[in-house]
């Protein structure tokens with residue numbers, strides 16, 4: 348039987364799977380720690396979206412708000428390596444955009460390592476544009492660079 352796929356807001360019960368996905372997607376030195384993820388999911392001024400098929404969470408996306416502004420940031424987007432290239436990343440971005448429009452957000456901003464070509468492609472596909480090169484943005488090398496692009500999408 349076909350399982351239902353949907354995107355919903357995360358609950359505290361999703362925490363362990365989110366930690367697991369983060370560690371499947373990034374090496375230890377680049378992954379958010381449990382503590383950071385706990386902050387982002389529970390305490391921060393954020394929205395966390397999860398993509399599910401049946402009861403399995405296959406991907407998640409974290410939005411962070413900046414108080415008093417109409418700009419929101421995408422902190423991260425992760426899709427289970429065994430479920431990539433199925434459109435889950437694009438769907439998460441599209442639902443995030445819809446959610447942000449309803450909240451009156453006018454611009455989405457994010458930073459991405461200049462060596463993360465797959466993520467850059469995904470963001471460009473979703474309508475984001477590179478606006479700035481941030482030298483030594485990260486504390487650690489991502490592949491061979493610490494530099495990042497800032498990318499934005501205006502919501503009209």
Ligand SMILES: CC(C)(COP(=O)(O)OP(=O)(O)OC[C@H]1O[C@@H](n2cnc3c(N)ncnc32)[C@H](O)[C@@H]1OP(=O)(O)O)[C@@H](O)C(=O)NCCC(=O)NCCS
Nearest residue numbers: 372424425426431432433434435436437465466468469472
């Ligand atoms: C980046 C990531 C979220 C993409 O998720 P995904 O569900 O596989 O992406 P989608 O299937 O929605 O792909 C959408 C578009 O992104 C681009 N893309 C995705 N994977 C790609 C790949 N391996 N090579 C080139 N382009 C790719 C394509 O433009 C694709 O559209 P197309 O299939 O019509 O060509 C996923 O690869 C991931 O979790 N990576 C590790 C974590 C990460 O780096 N996150 C970004 C942090 S800033």
